[in-house]
Amino acid sequence: MNSELIWVLTLLFIAVVLFATGKVRMDAVALLVIIAFVLSGTLTLSEAFAGFSDPNVILIAALFIIGDGLVRTGVATKMGAWLMQVAGNSETKMLVLLMLTVAGLGAFMSSTGVVAIFIPVVLGVSLRMKISPARLLMPLSFAGLISGMMTLVATPPNLVVHSELVREGLQGFHFFSVTPLGVLVLILGILYMLVARSALAGRNETQQGDDWKRPTFRSLIKTYHLAGRARRLALRHGSPMIGRRLDDLKLRERYGANVIGVERWRHFRRVMVDPQGVTEFRERDVLLIDMSASDVDLRQFCSEQLLEPMVLRGEYFSDRALDVGMAEVSLVPESELTGKSVRDIGFRTRYGLNVVGLRREGVAFEGDVADEPLQLGDILLVVGNWKRITQLGLHNRNFLVLNLPVEESDASPAHSQAPHALFCLVLMVALMLTDEIPNPIAAIIACLLMGKFRCVSVESAYRAIHWPSIILIVGMMPFAQALQKTGGVDLIVRGLMDIGGGYGPYGMLICLFMMCAAIGLFISNTATAVxxxxxxxxxAKSMGVSPYPFAMVVAMAASAAFMTPVSSPVNTLVLAPGNYRFSDFVKIGVPFTFIVMVVSVVTIPLLFPF
Known part of the structure; x- marks a missing residue:
């Protein structure tokens, strides 16, 4: 063992220790590794920074943007709502559908993002079913990990292994090369969790997070006594309101009717339009009206304006959470608006929002909110577009947004573009399947189209990229180069040959899987794959066999990070909401990791012969 190899192994050991302790950011450690290799002369400058020119790094960054587009357009959120509707009150059905849905979505977007989206869904379902969230949250995290085994682009380790094959002059994996294994593991995972969840049945204490301390649309409606005040009225043919502007109609002065929303047909579906003073009404529009200040008979109002009352269910606002926002706001001290009424301020014209309720000293105001002078300490309930509510809090010196309801997490700023987002996703997959267009180019095309269709904005696209993960991959790539350059790879291979070589290729597959699993306990699965x-x-070269089964077992083992809560971010995400202990993951994760190893060792040679 030469001095350069000792230095590389020492540096690797230090990096692993820093990763395991978490005292230094992983991306910072990766950059320090690059600096150490260059300053020590182990690698040249171009070798140390070779990761930045790797096409798969660009692909991973593009996939973060694709995932963000699915979130911003509400595709993932709608999947969660569908899940709750289909599963009903059956815990078994919920578990099966949850794991299938998460694994399916995670095959095309960040598993961490998918799990984060579904955590509040699972908490809500658990509350409704009166079961411990622990019975569903660990299946959720396992499904997130298994999703990495579903497609080539599902997780960075798959792309890292694919890139290493290409770098060696071999043909890389295809888009669905890992899918048969992933489907098999998913089926076994569902069956395993249906049995293993009983081990978590005694976990009754829950830490349901800040979402459960936040108000809901329903609680706000109750607090401000809004029930029974809102009406849905459709404009009939020949209504005198058709073609006229809201300000010109003076509905509030004439009828005490405050229009807080307009449902309008667009692209074969009803969408909610923000009512502004210049909004012109159209035939088939449905108006959402607050009649709290009205003494006019509703039948008289509908008769004069040719309006048809429509059903307004209690869940209306919750069902429209993608379109309609609701929040509590308060005047800031020394605001210039103190003493002025909502009408004096011209609140709707000025801020694009409607004030539908007022609380003073904790008591809901029962009169006409529009003409009541505002006092310091008053809390207003506003309704309108989520973006305008956010702007009111960020860019206004007069108001402070106090409480955003739970439904705010379901709001998608580009939900009307959901069909376009799905089109971009399908197009990307189709281009990748042709093998004529490189995967990074296919992903970039999909990203550009998402920008064209306004599924993502430039700002949201750059924010969506998880730069620490990108830097981690780039910074860890020099280790592979350094180990090869200093003879470290040959040394490790000789050690593996001494241990498992006598048992043939199957024995080597077991050794590789166990080694990946052991390393994955301390560092990320991406770094493990690198x-x-x-x-x-x-x-594989040393044994004179095909490299593909050996490469595939590394990809599978890197995704099999089931054993500890720190093995993967998805495990860490569910740790607190599920009130799990470290031992829970060991108890449930170790047996399943063994199952995945057996399946991999038996199945991979059938799909990729030696």
Whole structure:
């Protein structure tokens, strides 16, 4: 063992320790590794920074944007709502559908993002079913991990292994190369969790997070006594309101009717339009009206304006959470608006929002909110577009947004573009399947189209990229180069040959899987794949067999991070909401990791012969 190899292994050990302790950010550690390699002369400058030119790094960044587009357009949220509707009150059905849905979505977007979206869904379902969230949250995290085994682009380790094959002059994996294994593991995972959840049945204490301290649309409606005040009225043919502007109609002065929303047909579906003073009404519009200040008979109002009353269910606002926002706001001290009424301020014209309720000293105001002078300490309930509510809090010196309801997490700023987002996703997959267009180019095309269709904005696209993950991958890639350059890969392969070589290729597959699983306990699965991919290919070359089963077992083992809550971000996400202990993941995760290893070792050679 030469001095350069000792230095590389020492540096690797230090990096692993820093990763495991978490005292230094992982991306910072990765950058320090690059600096150490260059300053020590182990690698040249171009070798140390080679990761920045790797096409798969661009692909991973693009996939973050694709995932953000699915979130911003509400595709993922609608899947959660569908899940709750279909599963009903059956815990078994919920578990099965939850794991299938998360694994399906995670095959095309960040598993961490998918799990984060579904955590509040699971908490809500658990509350409704009166069961412990622990019975569903661990299946949720396991499904997130299994989703990495569904497609080539599902998780960075798959792309890292694919990139290593290409770097060695071999043909990389196809888009669905890992799918048969992933489907098999998913089926086994569902069956396993249906049995293993009983081990978590005694976990009754829940830490349901800040969402459960936040108000809901329903609680706000109750607090401000809004029930029974709102009406849905459709404009009939020949209504004198058709073609006229809201300000010109003076509905509030004449009838005490405050228009807080307009449902309008667009692209074969009803969408909610913000009512502004210049909004012109159209035939078939449905008006959402607050009649709290009205003494006019509703039948008289409808008769004069040719309006048809429509059903307004209690869940109306919750069902429209993608379109309609609701929040409590308060005047800031020394505001210039103190003493002025909502009408004096011209609140709707000025801020694009409607004031539908007022609380003073904790008591809901029963009179006409529009003409009541505002006092310091008053809390207003506003209704309108989520974006305008956010702007009111960020860019206004007079108002402070106090409480955003739970439904705010379901709001999607580009939900009307959901069909376009799905089109971009399908197009990307189709281009990747042709093998004529490189995967990074296909992903970039999909990103550009998402921008064209306004599924994402430039700002949201750059925010969506998880830069620490990108830097981690780039910073860990030099380790593979350094180990090869200093003979470290050959040393590790000889050690593996001494241990598992006598048992043939199957024994080597077991050794590789166990080694990946052990390393994955301390560092991320992406870093594990970066380190183990060249070792697996070198082991295959040493044994004179095909490299593909060895590369595939590394990809599978890297995603099998079930054993500890720190093995993967998805496990860490469910740790607190599920009130899990470290031992819970060990108890449930270790047996399932063994199952995945057996399945991989038996199945991979059938799909990728030695």
């Amino acid at each position: 380190l183990m991919a060249p070792i697996a290919l070198a082991a």
